[in-house]
Amino acid sequence: MERIYERIDTETVCARAGIGQGDAEPLVVPIAQSTTYCRDGMESTAEHQYSRVSNPTVAALESALGDLEGTPPAVCFGSGLAAESALFLAVLRAGDHWVCGRGVYGGTTRLGQQLLDGLGIDVTFVDATDVDAIRHALRPNTRLVFIETPANPTLEITDIAAVARVTREAGALLAVDNTFLTPVLQQPLAFGADISVYSTTKFVDGHSVALGGALVCRDAALLERLRFVRKSTGGIQTPFNAWLTLLGLKTLPLRLRHQSRTAARIADWLARQPEIACVNYPRTRDAAAVQHAGTHGAVLSFELAGGFAAASRFVDALRLCRLVEHVGSVETLVTHPASMTHGDVPREERLESGIADGLLRLSVGLESSEALLEDLERGLRASAQVKEASCA
Numbered sequence: 001m002e003r004i005y006e007r008i009d010t011e012t013v014c015a016r017a018g019i020g021q022g023d024a025e026p027l028v029v030p031i032a033q034s035t036t037y038c039r040d041g042m043e044s045t046a047e048h049q050y051s052r053v054s055n056p057t058v059a060a061l062e063s064a065l066g067d068l069e070g071t072p073p074a075v076c077f078g079s080g081l082a083a084e085s086a087l088f089l090a091v092l093r094a095g096d097h098w099v100c101g102r103g104v105y106g107g108t109t110r111l112g113q114q115l116l117d118g119l120g121i122d123v124t125f126v127d128a129t130d131v132d133a134i135r136h137a138l139r140p141n142t143r144l145v146f147i148e149t150p151a152n153p154t155l156e157i158t159d160i161a162a163v164a165r166v167t168r169e170a171g172a173l174l175a176v177d178n179t180f181l182t183p184v185l186q187q188p189l190a191f192g193a194d195i196s197v198y199s200t201t202k203f204v205d206g207h208s209v210a211l212g213g214a215l216v217c218r219d220a221a222l223l224e225r226l227r228f229v230r231k232s233t234g235g236i237q238t239p240f241n242a243w244l245t246l247l248g249l250k251t252l253p254l255r256l257r258h259q260s261r262t263a264a265r266i267a268d269w270l271a272r273q274p275e276i277a278c279v280n281y282p283r284t285r286d287a288a289a290v291q292h293a294g295t296h297g298a299v300l301s302f303e304l305a306g307g308f309a310a311a312s313r314f315v316d317a318l319r320l321c322r323l324v325e326h327v328g329s330v331e332t333l334v335t336h337p338a339s340m341t342h343g344d345v346p347r348e349e350r351l352e353s354g355i356a357d358g359l360l361r362l363s364v365g366l367e368s369s370e371a372l373l374e375d376l377e378r379g380l381r382a383s384a385q386v387k388e389a390s391c392a
């Protein structure tokens with residue numbers, strides 16, 4: 001299984017994404033804004049006909065994303081959630097059941113609970129890190145298991161190969177949201193998953209300028225079905241956003257590995273600070289060593305012992321890290337999950353999933369680790385004051 005990381009040279013695939021091959025072709029793929037493509041005659045089978053179905057700029061991104069996992073071209077969408085919606089519409093219908101990991105992106109949960117539910121598509125949420133819990137949730141009408149690893153924002157690791165085995169035995173498909181690690185650091189299909197799911201809005205674009213989503217899989221019939229759903233519902237990515245995403249893709253391996261190394265350094269430093277109750281970073285888990293290609297991603301979370309008030313003071317004192325609901329950019333970003341990404345999850349349920357009031361999520365960017373540690377130290381000093389004040 002480790003061989004996949006040697007077989008696919010992600011640096012080279014990324015650097016050469018979308019480049020022209022023929023004589024006098026532009027080196028960089030053009031932004032094909034035309035909505036429509038002309039035909040030679042009524043018998044024409046031209047590759048592109050109408051931009052909702054396919055277009056050359058999006059196709060260049062799709063080829064690169066497919067090459068990154070050794071599959072046919074990916075299917076790209078206007079956002080990560082547009083990709084997920086298409087996947088659900090493609091493989092689920094009324095009367096079907098699917099199993100969803102508890103640690104998935106909030107929008108995935110909302111889609112399952114508040115939209116698919118109304119279409120007669122039943123979902124069971126389980127702790128995906130527990131393979132037996134998944135096994136027990138499977139029913140004869142289960143068509144899909146959807147997980148995200150590392151989980152958000154607890155960074156818990158699910159053993160993809162183990163989940164793939166029970167899912168396959170049940171005759172269902174396994175989809176893995178690989179947005180945090182990308183194919184550069186984790187290859188879900190190599191561990192038996194059927195579909196890799198991406199919000200390219202995050203690390204693949206990397207510069208916070210283009211929404212996008214992608215589905216990657218090997219199965220030709222499923223790919224055709226996904227393209228049919230996209231054509232029918234109109235969720236394709238815009239050419240301009242595909243072009244920006246291609247630009248981001250070229251430096252993805254460099255950015256992600258560098259940002260991951262800084263994240264590991266920050267996780268080590270945070271773990272030594274008395275104000276920090278716990279640090280979540282995937283490196284410490286066994287499955288991570290097998291599943292991840294060397295480094296463990298640029299996202300970590302940590303809990304301030306002083307709870308909500310300490311977290312609030314911490315965030316206010318930061319000068320470099322910006323408070324946003326986002327990950328994967330070249331700037332370091334901080335999120336307070338309890339009030340932001342998981343603000344509408346009932347408190348009890350939230351605490352049970354490990355999202356305490358004092359938990360902060362950090363998406364580490366390209367600033368120097370010295371500058372970032374200095375900023376975090378500013379936050380810690382401010383939060384320590386609160387703790388003392390509230391304890392007094």
Ligand SMILES: *Cc1c(COP(=O)(O)O)cnc(C)c1O
Nearest residue numbers: 079080081105177179199201212
């Ligand atoms: C952001 C995100 C999504 C949704 O993607 P959009 O592009 O915002 O629609 C899905 N999964 C994960 C893990 C994400 O971080």
